[in-house]
Amino acid sequence: MVSKGHKLSMRRQCALLTLSRSNLYYEPKGESSENLRFMEIIDKQFLETPWYGSRQMARYMQRNDHRCGRHRVRRLMRLMRLVPIYQEPNTSKKHPQHKIWPYLLRNAIIDRPNQVWCADITYIPMRRGFLYLVAIMDWYSRKVLAWRLSNSMDAEFCIEALKEALAKHGTPETFNSDQGSQFTSGAWIDVLTDAKIKISMDGKGAWRDNRMIERLWRSLKYECVYLNAFETGSEMRAGISKWLTYYNAERPHSTHGMLTPGEAYDSKTQPMRIAA
Incomplete structure (x- = not known):
């Protein structure tokens, strides 16, 4: 017969096993x-x-x-x-053995949700350290579909965000990213190829196409991160979650006039041409 104390110990062990590395203060x-x-x-x-x-x-x-x-x-x-x-956009180190996929979006017209998704990683400072943040964004609407914080630069937290976005929002036609090792890793590529998603990677001269997610980082840092000087990862996670909810649901995006990214994701507006 299993004692009450032993059951409690087992529960604590299970809780620790389910704790993601991205939940740790770093x-x-x-x-x-x-x-x-x-x-x-x-x-x-x-x-x-x-x-x-x-x-x-x-x-x-x-x-x-x-x-x-x-x-x-x-x-x-x-x-x-x-x-x-x-410079050529290699904002994280390329892996010498990873395949680099061609850029598919030159002069493309992005005119509907789930046509193109993109991802990027940014540094997020805290009062006594820092974390990395990855976001999955719908290119047309600018809606943030999923995100994760991590204390390391491995691919795991990026893959978690990608799988969440696919589970909640369906499958895009094309996924665009930079050539960082997180986005060329076998595990990341397997998720995209298994879902039959076309893979596009920024090459030399294509950095302008990442400007929308760079603007997201700028707004997030000035309106949330730098104003709060978060102490811990849990505080950071709660603050970013609140701000991204506001960004998606309440903050009109200049690309779509009075529509928020969430509203634009569910409605069709004017086509947008990507500059060469």
């Missing part, structure tokens, strides 16, 4: 408080000047009396997935 090992402060400064400036490479960003830091040289700036920008817009 303070990066090896990153000093000074580096974390520099990362937040760099991130805020990059939102204003997304063409800054490490050389220009280092000059900015030095002109503003921040003792942060180019080598440190370069390393921190790579850690934060920041790549200037004029």
Whole structure:
């Protein structure tokens, strides 16, 4: 006969097993408080000047009396997935053995929901650390279909978000992403190919097509993240969830006039042509 105490212990073990890595609070090992402060400064400036490479960003830091040289700036920008817009978009490291898929959307007309989805990852600062956030977005409506926070840059949290989006919203015709290792991993590609979704990846000269999700990051950080200085991952998750609910359901998007992304997802507006 199993004792009451043993049952309680088993329940606690099961709860721990179901706890996703993305639910953990994370303070990066090896990153000093000074580096974390520099990362937040760099991130805020990059939102204003997304063409800054490490050389220009280092000059900015030095002109503003921040003792942060180019080598440190370069390393921190790579850690934060920041790549200037004029470069080939490899905002996370490519895996040398992963296949790179062709870009399919040059001059495409995006005129309906679930025609094209896209994904991106961004750095999210906290008071004593940082997390990474991935979002799955419908390209036409700009609605955020799913998202996940993680303390690491492996593909797992991206795949969780993708599977949630597919379960809740059906299947897009095409999925576009950058060439980061999360989006070229076998597990990510398997989910897309099993669902018979066309795979498109940004190549040189296609960075402009990612601008809508970059605008999402800018709005999220200025309107939510930087205003709150979250202490823990749970606080961060609750704050981002509240803001994304507001973004989808209450915040009209300039692309669709008075419609919110959620409303645009359910209604048809004027076609949009992607610039070459």
